[in-house]
Amino acid sequence: MAKTVTAATALLGRLKAIGVDYVFANSGTDFPPIIEGLAEAAAGGIAVPQAIAVPHEHAAMGMAHGYYLATGRPQAVIAHTNVGLANCAIGAINAHVEHVPILLFSGRTPTVEQGRFGARTVPIGWGQEMRDQTALVREATKWDYELRFPEQAPAIVDRAYAIATSSPRGPVYVSLPREVLCEPCPADGLDQAPSMTAAVVEPGRAAIARLAALIAAARNPVIFAQHGAGDEAGFAALSRLAADWAIPVCQYWALQLAIPTDHAMAAGDDPAPLLARADLILCLDTLAPWSPGAHGPAPGCVVAHMGQDPLSIRSPVRNFRADLAVACDLGPGLVALAAALAGHAARDAGSIAARRQRIAAENGAARRRVLERAAPDAQAGLTKAQVGLVLSRALEGRQASVLSELGCPLAPMRLDHPRAWYQEPHAGGLGWSFPAALGMQLADRARLVVATLGDGSYMFANPVACHQIAEALELPVLLLVLNNAGWGAVRHSVLGLYPKGHAARANRMPLTDLSPSPDFTKVAAASRAWAAHVENAADLRARLDEALAHVARRAGPALLDIRIRD
Numbered sequence: 001m002a003k004t005v006t007a008a009t010a011l012l013g014r015l016k017a018i019g020v021d022y023v024f025a026n027s028g029t030d031f032p033p034i035i036e037g038l039a040e041a042a043a044g045g046i047a048v049p050q051a052i053a054v055p056h057e058h059a060a061m062g063m064a065h066g067y068y069l070a071t072g073r074p075q076a077v078i079a080h081t082n083v084g085l086a087n088c089a090i091g092a093i094n095a096h097v098e099h100v101p102i103l104l105f106s107g108r109t110p111t112v113e114q115g116r117f118g119a120r121t122v123p124i125g126w127g128q129e130m131r132d133q134t135a136l137v138r139e140a141t142k143w144d145y146e147l148r149f150p151e152q153a154p155a156i157v158d159r160a161y162a163i164a165t166s167s168p169r170g171p172v173y174v175s176l177p178r179e180v181l182c183e184p185c186p187a188d189g190l191d192q193a194p195s196m197t198a199a200v201v202e203p204g205r206a207a208i209a210r211l212a213a214l215i216a217a218a219r220n221p222v223i224f225a226q227h228g229a230g231d232e233a234g235f236a237a238l239s240r241l242a243a244d245w246a247i248p249v250c251q252y253w254a255l256q257l258a259i260p261t262d263h264a265m266a267a268g269d270d271p272a273p274l275l276a277r278a279d280l281i282l283c284l285d286t287l288a289p290w291s292p293g294a295h296g297p298a299p300g301c302v303v304a305h306m307g308q309d310p311l312s313i314r315s316p317v318r319n320f321r322a323d324l325a326v327a328c329d330l331g332p333g334l335v336a337l338a339a340a341l342a343g344h345a346a347r348d349a350g351s352i353a354a355r356r357q358r359i360a361a362e363n364g365a366a367r368r369r370v371l372e373r374a375a376p377d378a379q380a381g382l383t384k385a386q387v388g389l390v391l392s393r394a395l396e397g398r399q400a401s402v403l404s405e406l407g408c409p410l411a412p413m414r415l416d417h418p419r420a421w422y423q424e425p426h427a428g429g430l431g432w433s434f435p436a437a438l439g440m441q442l443a444d445r446a447r448l449v450v451a452t453l454g455d456g457s458y459m460f461a462n463p464v465a466c467h468q469i470a471e472a473l474e475l476p477v478l479l480l481v482l483n484n485a486g487w488g489a490v491r492h493s494v495l496g497l498y499p500k501g502h503a504a505r506a507n508r509m510p511l512t513d514l515s516p517s518p519d520f521t522k523v524a525a526a527s528r529a530w531a532a533h534v535e536n537a538a539d540l541r542a543r544l545d546e547a548l549a550h551v552a553r554r555a556g557p558a559l560l561d562i563r564i565r566d
C-alpha cells in the first residue's frame with residue numbers, strides 16, 4: 001500500500017518544497033492536525049517550513065509582508081478559524097493594495113457535529129461557524145478556496161503560490177476544515193518541484209518603444225514614482241535615464257525609494273510645480289500619483305503608466321489619465337526603457353543639457369530648504385523631520401533599511417539604495433511597521449533595520465506581541481517611536497477640511513488626544529529590550545548612537561521613545 005500522511009502534513013511539506021521558509025501561525029482548536037502534522041513530518045523526515053508561534057495575527061501578516069519586501073519570496077500565515085482570520089484582515093488589505101503575495105490559511109470550524117474524526121468537540125465548534133468565512137478577506141485576496149478533499153492539499157498549495165506570485169501579485173486565502181486536514185493523503189511527490197509557475201507579464205516591445213519615443217520628443221517630461229524602481233537593475237536604470245534625459249523624478253507619498261534623495265534629478269515630494277509644466281508624465285507604479293482635487297496635468301499633457309497593474313484594476317474609481325499603460329514589473333520595464341531610449345539620439349542635445357542644469361539647480365535649492373527646515377532647534381521641541389535628519393546622519397556608511405509609519409519623512413534623509421526606504425502601505429492599515437521590520441530582520445539577520453513610527457502606530461502594532469517575537473527570535477530591530485501623545489494625522493486632516501472650524505479654534509481637538517502617554521520604554525523593557533527616552537534635540541544623537549551600538553552587538557532590539565511636537 002502507498003504511504004500516506006495527513007493532509008495537514010502534506011500541506012506543510014508542500015509549502016517547504018515550493019520555497020516557503022516560514023509559517024507564521026497563531027493556533028487554536030483547529031490546529032491539532034497542523035501541530036500533529038509538524039510532529040509527523042519531523043518523525044518521518046519530511047521537510048517543512050519553520051513554524052513560528054506569533055502572539056497576534058496582525059503581527060504574523062506584517063512579518064510575512066516585511067519578509068517579502070526583503071526577499072521577494074512569499075511566506076505563509078496560518079490563523080485560527082474565523083476569529084484569527086478577522087485579525088489578519090488589515091494585513092491582507094495592506095498586502096493586497098501593495099501587491100505583496102502572502103499565502104494566507106485559516107482553519108474552518110469542523111463541518112460535522114459527530115461521526116467523523118476531527119468533528120466538533122467543544123462549543124466554539126458551533127460558535128465559530130460562519131456561512132461565508134472567506135468573506136472576511138475575499139476583497140483583499142486575489143483568489144480563495146476551501147479545501148474539500150485531503151488529496152487536494154499539495155496541488156492547492158502549488159496553485160495558491162503560482163496565483164499569488166502572478167502579475168499583479170497579491171495575497172491568496174485557503175480555508176482548511178479540520179476533518180479534511182485529519183484525513184490521509186498520499187505522501188508521494190511532496191518534495192517535487194512546483195507543478196505550476198507564475199504568469200508574469202514582461203514589458204511589451206511596442207509599448208516600450210512608444211514610451212521611449214514620447215520621452216525623447218517631450219520638452220518637459222516628468223516621472224512620478226511611489227513604489228521604487230522594481231529592483232537593483234531598475235533602480236540603476238532609472239537614475240541613469242533620469243540623468244541622461246534630464247527628467248525630474250517626484251517621490252510623492254513614496255513607499256519605496258526610486259532614486260537617491262540627493263540625485264540631481266530627485267525632485268522631492270511636491271507634484272504641483274512639476275505638473276504645471278509637464279508635457280509628458282510617466283507614472284511608475286503609482287496608485288494615486290497626485291491629488292486631482294488639488295492639481296492635475298496641463299491640458300494636452302500625455303500621461304503614461306508603467307507597473308504590474310498600471311490601471312489598478314481593483315479600484316472601482318481611479319480616473320487618472322492613461323494615454324499609455326505598460327503592464328510589467330518595474331525593474332525589467334525600466335531596463336527595457338533605458339535600452340530603448342539609448343537608441344534615440346537626443347532631438348536637441350543643447351536644450352537637454354540646459355534643462356538638466358535648470359532642474360538640478362531647482363532641486364538643489366529645494367533640497368537645501370528642506371535641510372534648513374529640518375535643522376534641529378535646541379529651543380523648540382523636536383519635529384519628525386529633525387529626527388529624520390539626525391537619523392540619516394547617524395546611518396551614514398551603514399547598509400540600513402528604514403521603515404516609516406507616520407514616522408520620519410523621506411525628504412530630509414539621505415538615502416541612496418533600493419532597499420533603503422519603506423513607508424506604510426497606501427491602504428493605511430496601521431500597526432504595520434513594527435512587525436514588517438521584524439519580518440525584514442528575520443529575512444536578513446545581518447542588516448540594520450530601523451522602524452520609525454508614531455506613538456499611535458506603535459500601539460496599533462500590538463507592541464507587547466511584537467516585543468515578544470523580537471526577543472524570542474532574537475531580532476535586533478531599532479524602533480524610534482515619535483511620540484506626540486496623539487493622532488497628529490487625524491488632527492491635520494480635520495484642519496485640512498475645516499481650517500477655521502470649531503475644532504480648529506478649540507484648544508483641544510476631540511478624538512485625537514492620547515495623553516497621558518504610556519511609558520513605552522517600560523513596554524519594551526517588559527521583553528528586556530534596551531530602551532530610553534529622548535526629550536530634546538540635544539540628547540537625540542547621543543541616544544541614537546547608543547541604541548545603534550546596542551543593536552549592532554546583536555544584543556536584542558532597542559527602542560527610543562522620542563518626544564516630538566505636533
Ligand SMILES: Cc1ncc(C[n+]2csc(CCOP(=O)(O)OP(=O)(O)O)c2C)c(N)n1
Nearest residue numbers: 406428429430454455456457486487488489
Ligand atoms: C487600523 C487603523 N485605524 C485607524 C486609522 C486612522 N488613522 C490614520 S493616521 C492615525 C493616527 C496615527 O497616529 P501616530 O502613529 O501617532 O502618528 P501621528 O498621526 O501622530 O503623526 C489614525 C488613527 C488607520 N489608518 N488605521
